[in-house]
Amino acid sequence: MKLSYLFIFFLISNISSSQDKFSYYFDSMTVQQISDYKNNFDDEFIFLRNSKDSTYSLTVRIGKIKKEASLIDDKKKWLVRFDIDFDYQQLEDLNKLTNNMLYTNFRPRRRGKVYKNFVEDFKFEKDTINNETIVHLKRFKNKKKKKIIWDHYYFFGKRNNVYDTKKNSIKNYLNAKYNLDLNTFNLEKVYHLEDGKLAIKTEEIKQESIDFNFSFKTDAVFPQIIFR
Numbered sequence: 001m002k003l004s005y006l007f008i009f010f011l012i013s014n015i016s017s018s019q020d021k022f023s024y025y026f027d028s029m030t031v032q033q034i035s036d037y038k039n040n041f042d043d044e045f046i047f048l049r050n051s052k053d054s055t056y057s058l059t060v061r062i063g064k065i066k067k068e069a070s071l072i073d074d075k076k077k078w079l080v081r082f083d084i085d086f087d088y089q090q091l092e093d094l095n096k097l098t099n100n101m102l103y104t105n106f107r108p109r110r111r112g113k114v115y116k117n118f119v120e121d122f123k124f125e126k127d128t129i130n131n132e133t134i135v136h137l138k139r140f141k142n143k144k145k146k147k148i149i150w151d152h153y154y155f156f157g158k159r160n161n162v163y164d165t166k167k168n169s170i171k172n173y174l175n176a177k178y179n180l181d182l183n184t185f186n187l188e189k190v191y192h193l194e195d196g197k198l199a200i201k202t203e204e205i206k207q208e209s210i211d212f213n214f215s216f217k218t219d220a221v222f223p224q225i226i227f228r
Contacts, residue, residue: 156185
């Protein structure tokens with residue numbers, strides 16, 4: 001009986017309900033179609049950001065099997081997960097998100113090992129028929145070029161609804177390092193290869209400026225550490 005009381009006390013002390021209201025402002029929206037052939041999904045992802053504050057973002061995933069949304073606040077170390085139990089049609093539909101779970105001790109996982117002495121191979125070609133510039137970047141662990149750590153194809157085109165605004169974009173990197181003239185082009189597709197085979201394909205659907213205040217109340221608060 002004592003163990004049961006202790007368990008209940010521990011549960012209550014680590015999971016608390018909250019009706020506090022939070023609000024985040026977004027002025028930029030990017031829509032991508034991501035096909036992951038390793039994990040067998042082909043889903044639409046919507047990324048909302050504030051161009052003047054990069055410390056938080058909202059990601060919406062809409063697939064045939066999984067529909068979910070998550071807000072990450074790096075400054076507060078928060079992760080908020082939401083359920084999507086409706087057919088998403090427009091931006092304002094995000095105000096219908098339910099089952100809001102706030103994790104107050106979020107730790108992002110490291111995205112692979114960083115190699116300081118990597119060597120990069122660079123090739124590009126211009127497709128005059130489709131008006132594209134295709135860049136192939138392959139990175140190796142070191143100058144021996146035995147271990148591939150990065151193998152990407154980048155497709156740059158001139159679609160009107162896709163544009164690059166980030167200072168650290170791959171377009172700016174290629175322009176600076178390889179003196180490519182991509183100023184009138186924008187990134188439209190990325191092919192990520194593993195062992196010479198296509199593993200992930202990312203296609204830019206659209207990017208646009210928005211004026212959206214996202215407000216929500218949390219249904220539960222979890223103070224334990226969560227990794228993602």
